[in-house]
Amino acid sequence: MKNQIINALYTFANKRPGLEPREYIRDWRDSEGLATYRRESRSITKDLNHARALLRRLELSGITAEEIIEASKEAFSGRLTITATNDGLVKINYCTGQYFPTEYRKAVAAVCARALWNYWREDSKSADSIRNTARRELPRAVARAYFN
Numbered sequence: 001m002k003n004q005i006i007n008a009l010y011t012f013a014n015k016r017p018g019l020e021p022r023e024y025i026r027d028w029r030d031s032e033g034l035a036t037y038r039r040e041s042r043s044i045t046k047d048l049n050h051a052r053a054l055l056r057r058l059e060l061s062g063i064t065a066e067e068i069i070e071a072s073k074e075a076f077s078g079r080l081t082i083t084a085t086n087d088g089l090v091k092i093n094y095c096t097g098q099y100f101p102t103e104y105r106k107a108v109a110a111v112c113a114r115a116l117w118n119y120w121r122e123d124s125k126s127a128d129s130i131r132n133t134a135r136r137e138l139p140r141a142v143a144r145a146y147f148n
Helices: 002-014 031-060 065-078 100-121 127-137 140-146
Strands: 080-084 090-094
Touching: 002 031, 002 065, 002 080, 002 090, 002 100, 031 100, 031 140, 065 080, 065 100, 080 100, 090 100, 100 127, 100 140, 127 140
Parallel strands: none
Antiparallel strands: 080 090
């Protein structure tokens, strides 16, 4: 079941964000709107890279499917829900807070980070030791963003 959950999270994070340029750019002369659109687009891509790194680490860990589902209830205000059925199907639902394209990948990363935090907490004596583990196990930018 763990592999199905991770695959579903990968699929969800990899889907196109649906960022709408018309919501940012008024016309061809709107350089400020274009800059804002490009900044949002870069941020969304960064979120995808963070989610992929955290999912890969989650995949390699001893975390169970139940622990991932529990982490989804705790992280990102519980807005990303994972529903697993007895026949092996996994469904990911996300309740948008403000703007779906800028949030859904962060939600995946936050769930993974929460699951890893809870997993590492079992062997650690303090939050600092969990942060050190994250710095050792994850890319620097990911550890800084989710374990600081």
